[in-house]
Amino acid sequence: MPENVAGPADAWWSNAVVYQIYPRSFADSDADGVGDLQGISERLDYLAQLGVDVIWLSPVYPSPHDDNGYDISDYQDIGPLFGTLADFDRLLAAVHERGMKLVMDLVVNHTSDEHPWFTASRDGGPDGPMRDWYIWRPPREGMRAGTPGAEPNNWGSFFSGPAWTYDERSGEYYLHLFSRKQPDLNWENPQVRQAVSAMMRWWLERGADGFRMDVVNLLSKAPGLPDGPVPEGARYGDGSAHYICGPRIHEYLAEMHREVFAGHPRPLLTVGEMPGVTVEEARLFTDPARREVDMVFQFEHVGLDHGPGGKFDIRPLRLTDLKASLGRWQTGLGDTGWNSLYFSNHDQPRIISRFGDDSPAYRDRSAKLLATVLHLHRGTPYVYQGEELGMANAPFATIDDFRDIESLNHYRHQLAHGADEQQVLAGLRARGRDNARTPMQWDATDNAGFTAGTPWIAVNPDHKHVNAKAQLADPDSVFHYYRRLIDLRHTEPAVTHGDFHMLHPDHEQLYAFTRHDRERGTELLVLANFGPAELTVDLPAVWENSDTLIANLPATSPLTSTYTLRPWEARVHRRRTNA
Known part of the structure; x- marks a missing residue:
C-alpha cells in the first residue's frame, strides 16, 4: 500500500x-x-x-x-x-x-428532462453546443423514427418499456436507463x-x-451502444453488460x-x-x-x-x-x-x-x-x-x-x-x-x-x-x-477489526459466524436462529460460559457446548484468545 x-x-x-x-x-x-x-x-x-x-x-x-x-x-x-x-x-x-x-x-x-442542461441539449438540435451533454442517436438505419423497433438499440429501461424516447423536434432519440424524464448524461x-x-x-x-x-x-x-440479449419472454434487450461497470468507469x-x-x-x-x-x-x-x-x-x-x-x-x-x-x-x-x-x-x-x-x-x-x-x-x-x-x-x-x-x-x-x-x-x-x-x-x-x-x-x-x-x-x-448494537460497534474493536469466519454454511436455519480480532486477542461468536422452531446447536468447548455482549432474549442458561436457540433468537458472545 x-x-x-x-x-x-x-x-x-x-x-x-x-x-x-x-x-x-x-x-x-x-x-x-x-x-x-x-x-x-x-x-x-x-x-x-x-x-x-x-x-x-x-x-x-x-x-x-x-x-x-x-x-x-x-x-x-x-x-x-x-x-x-x-x-x-x-x-x-x-x-x-x-x-x-x-x-x-x-x-x-442522469438528470431530469427539465434540467437546463437537457433543455439546452434538446432545443439546440443535433448541432447545438450542448447536444453532446446527453446521449442522442438517430433511428436504426432503414427504419422510420418513432415506429416500434426503430430505437437505436434494443435496451429496456429499468422502469419498463424501451430505454429510448424519440424527440420529434430534432429527429433523434435520447437514452434513459430509467424514466423517460431521466435522460442519461x-x-x-x-x-x-x-x-x-x-x-x-x-x-x-x-x-x-x-x-x-x-x-x-x-x-x-x-462504445457503439450494442444490442443486448433478449431474455425469454421479454420485449426488450438486456443491455446491462454494456453499461454496468463500463470501460471507463474506474477512470x-x-x-x-x-x-x-x-x-x-x-x-x-x-x-x-x-x-x-x-x-x-x-x-x-x-x-x-x-x-x-x-x-x-x-x-x-x-x-x-x-x-x-x-x-x-x-x-x-x-x-x-x-x-x-x-x-x-x-x-x-x-x-x-x-x-x-x-x-x-x-x-x-x-x-x-x-x-x-x-x-x-x-x-x-x-x-x-x-x-x-x-x-x-x-x-x-x-x-x-x-x-x-x-x-x-x-x-x-x-x-x-x-x-x-x-x-x-x-x-x-x-x-x-x-x-x-x-x-x-x-x-x-x-x-x-x-x-x-x-x-x-x-x-x-x-x-x-x-x-x-x-x-x-x-x-x-x-x-x-x-x-x-x-x-x-x-x-x-x-x-x-x-441503540445498544450501535454502541457495541463504537466500543468493541472486534466488530470493526475482527476477521470473519462463517460457521455451518449449509445449515438452512442457523446463521452463525465469528469475528476474531487477533491483535487484541478477542473473538466474537454470533448465533441466529432464522425461524419459528427451536434449534439446538453444538459449539466448541471454548465458548462455554463466555460473556454475552448482546442478545434479543434473556439467557435461560449459560452458553454450553450444546445450546438450544429459541425461535428467532440471536446472541453475541465474546471470549479472550491468545492470538
Whole structure:
C-alpha cells in the first residue's frame, strides 16, 4: 500500500453507523403532507439518542418528482417542497453540533428532462453546443423514427418499456436507463465531468460531508451502444453488460476523486451505489490505494428472493443463499476494500416482512435478529428510517394506493400484456418500493405524528402499536436494541477489526459466524436462529460460559457446548484468545 494511504479499518467511518432519511416521508413541519428539512431538524435529537454517526439524505434538490426526487432539475439548490438553502444550512449546522455528519445523495448518471442542461441539449438540435451533454442517436438505419423497433438499440429501461424516447423536434432519440424524464448524461464529454465536479465541490464548501452516489457504476457506456440479449419472454434487450461497470468507469471515479476529494481538509465519505457489481470489481473500486470510493452498495443479497421474472416474481429466501452471498463479500473484501452493510433502503421493501417474521408473535424478536446479524458483519452498517422500529410492509389494497413510478409502470405494462391483476398486485405488495416510503411512525395519532395535513402516501395502520414514542419508553424495544448494537460497534474493536469466519454454511436455519480480532486477542461468536422452531446447536468447548455482549432474549442458561436457540433468537458472545 502506498505511503500515507490508510487501510479501510483505520478510516473514521469504519466504526460508524449511517442513518438514511427519505425526506418526503420522515417529518412534515408545514402540514403540506410531505416531509421537509425543518421536520428533519426537529427530529435530530431522536437520531442523536439512537447514536448514529452519519445522516444520508435522499435527494432534496429541485425536481418534477417523476421519480420522487431522483430526477434532479437543479443540482445547486433545495426544492421548495423541502425548504430552502437556508433551511439546509440550519440543518447541517444542527447535525454538526450533535457530532454527526451529513451526506448528500448524488444522482449524476442522469438528470431530469427539465434540467437546463437537457433543455439546452434538446432545443439546440443535433448541432447545438450542448447536444453532446446527453446521449442522442438517430433511428436504426432503414427504419422510420418513432415506429416500434426503430430505437437505436434494443435496451429496456429499468422502469419498463424501451430505454429510448424519440424527440420529434430534432429527429433523434435520447437514452434513459430509467424514466423517460431521466435522460442519461454523456460522461464521455469532459465538460459534463467538469460541471459535475464543480457542483460537488460547491456542496463540500457549503459543509456537506460527502456523497452517496446513485447508480454510479452505470456512468460509462460501451462504445457503439450494442444490442443486448433478449431474455425469454421479454420485449426488450438486456443491455446491462454494456453499461454496468463500463470501460471507463474506474477512470471517471479516479478523476472525480482527484478533482473533488483529494487533499480535502475535512474527513469525508464516498459511497457508490453499484447495481450488478461483482466482488472483484468492488475490490478495485474500494481499494484505498486506487482512490475511487470508500465503499459500495451491492445488490446481490437483495436479489436472492427474485424469481426468473424479476423482482416482482416472488420466491422464498433460502438462508443458505444469503449466507453464501454475504459470506463471499466478507471474504472478498476482507483484505482489500470495505463493505456497506444494509438490508433496507428507499428501494427495498421492509426487511422484517421480507427476511424476518412480521407476525405479532415474532415481530420484535426477528427485527432484533436481523439487526444483530447485519451489524456484526465487517463493514459500515446503514439503518433506513423506521428500520430501528421494526416497521413492516404496508397493506396496499389497490393500485391506487401506490405512488412509485416503477410499480405503476410495471402494473400498466403487465396488464397490457395479459397478466393477472391480482398476481401483479401481490408482487407489488411484497417487493414494491412504496413499502419503504410510507411515513415515519412517530406516535399513535391518526397520521403517526408525521404530518398535521394529508400525507402524500398513506400511513401504515400498524403505527397504532409500532411507533417511536412507545419504543422510546420501552427499554426492551427494537429502538433500544438498535441503540445498544450501535454502541457495541463504537466500543468493541472486534466488530470493526475482527476477521470473519462463517460457521455451518449449509445449515438452512442457523446463521452463525465469528469475528476474531487477533491483535487484541478477542473473538466474537454470533448465533441466529432464522425461524419459528427451536434449534439446538453444538459449539466448541471454548465458548462455554463466555460473556454475552448482546442478545434479543434473556439467557435461560449459560452458553454450553450444546445450546438450544429459541425461535428467532440471536446472541453475541465474546471470549479472550491468545492470538
